[in-house]
Amino acid sequence: MRALAADPGVGPIASARDLVKTYGRGEAVVRALDGVSVDFARGELTAIMGPSGSGKSTLMHCMAGLDTPTAGTVVVDGEDVGRMNQRRLTRLRRTRLGFVFQAFNLIPTLTAEENIRLPLDIARRPVDRAWFDTVVDAVGLRDRLDHRPGELSGGQQQRVACARALISRPAVVFADEPTGNLDSRSSGEVLGFLRRSVDELGQAIVMVTHDATAASYAHRVLFLADGRLVGELEDPTRETVLDALRGFTPGDGDGHGRHEQPLAQTAGPVTR
Numbered sequence: 168m169r170a171l172a173a174d175p176g177v178g179p180i181a182s183a184r185d186l187v188k189t190y191g192r193g194e195a196v197v198r199a200l201d202g203v204s205v206d207f208a209r210g211e212l213t214a215i216m217g218p219s220g221s222g223k224s225t226l227m228h229c230m231a232g233l234d235t236p237t238a239g240t241v242v243v244d245g246e247d248v249g250r251m252n253q254r255r256l257t258r259l260r261r262t263r264l265g266f267v268f269q270a271f272n273l274i275p276t277l278t279a280e281e282n283i284r285l286p287l288d289i290a291r292r293p294v295d296r297a298w299f300d301t302v303v304d305a306v307g308l309r310d311r312l313d314h315r316p317g318e319l320s321g322g323q324q325q326r327v328a329c330a331r332a333l334i335s336r337p338a339v340v341f342a343d344e345p346t347g348n349l350d351s352r353s354s355g356e357v358l359g360f361l362r363r364s365v366d367e368l369g370q371a372i373v374m375v376t377h378d379a380t381a382a383s384y385a386h387r388v389l390f391l392a393d394g395r396l397v398g399e400l401e402d403p404t405r406e407t408v409l410d411a412l413r414g415f416t417p418g419d420g421d422g423h424g425r426h427e428q429p430l431a432q433t434a435g436p437v438t439r
């Protein structure tokens with residue numbers, strides 16, 4: 168699994184250098200990212216934590232070419248995202264990146280199978296049946312493929328969304344609070360799948376979460392505050408994550424006029 172990332176000559180699958188993203192101008196300027204440099208490896212599940220407004224979503228959006236950084240570079244799968252035109256960017260997003268959102272974002276009129284195949288159908292690419300089967304079995308949805316989202320539980324819907332994100336064998340999957348709308352049992356299912364897809368399928372996944380237990384599924388946790396990386400934890404457990412969060416309690420930042428929320432949402436009921 169992580170040996171892949173350590174292979175000589177195999178660099179990070181995605182990286183950012185000196186990323187800056189500002190919104191607005193003059194007095195109202197917000198520095199959502201304030202010089203972030205980070206590498207993401209194949210076969211690695213990285214969690215990103217930090218208070219609301221610390222720049223987590225902005226980092227994911229800039230990495231995924233959904234937002235344009237004000238300064239700095241993003242390289243995904245060997246390609247400089249900032250130098251791509253819209254057309255190549257769209258192709259990169261469709262074929263090399265996967266997304267999982269808090270709100271599932273499934274098409275209600277399509278079955279689970281049709282939702283999973285959707286990225287390939289849109290890109291007019293054939294479905295690799297063996298890979299489809301691997302992904303469907305990994306998410307445990309074999310007997311739900313004919314169901315529409317309304318007939319599935321939240322956890323099942325999010326597992327459909329995870330399968331959809333993986334179906335094109337993307338270089339990286341970006342998941343923004345994937346368990347934010349799920350109960351603890353469903354969260355455990357989704358997180359277990361994300362971790363397995365990294366360990367067994369060699370996927371790279373970057374996941375934003377507020378939950379220390381969710382973060383403990385990751386190989387590594389990055390902590391953001393005020394648009395900067397302020398800490399990193401390898402092989403996290405729920406306890407070491409909570410300890411780290413206590414250490415980064417906000418209050419000494421420059422604030423940017425934001426409403427700060429508590430860094431640690433310690434109520435994570437997910438059991439591992």
Ligand SMILES: Nc1ncnc2c1ncn2[C@@H]1O[C@H](COP(=O)(O)OP(=O)(O)O)[C@@H](O)[C@H]1O
Nearest residue numbers: 190197199218219220221222223224225226425
């Ligand atoms: N489209 C936007 N326009 C203006 N400000 C934004 C926009 N998106 C994000 N911001 C601001 O950038 C900062 C970081 O936001 P975000 O990346 O969404 O944080 P997080 O995901 O950690 O909660 C916040 O202060 C937010 O208000």
Ligand SMILES: [Mg+2]
Nearest residue numbers: 223224225343
């Ligand atoms: Mg966010």
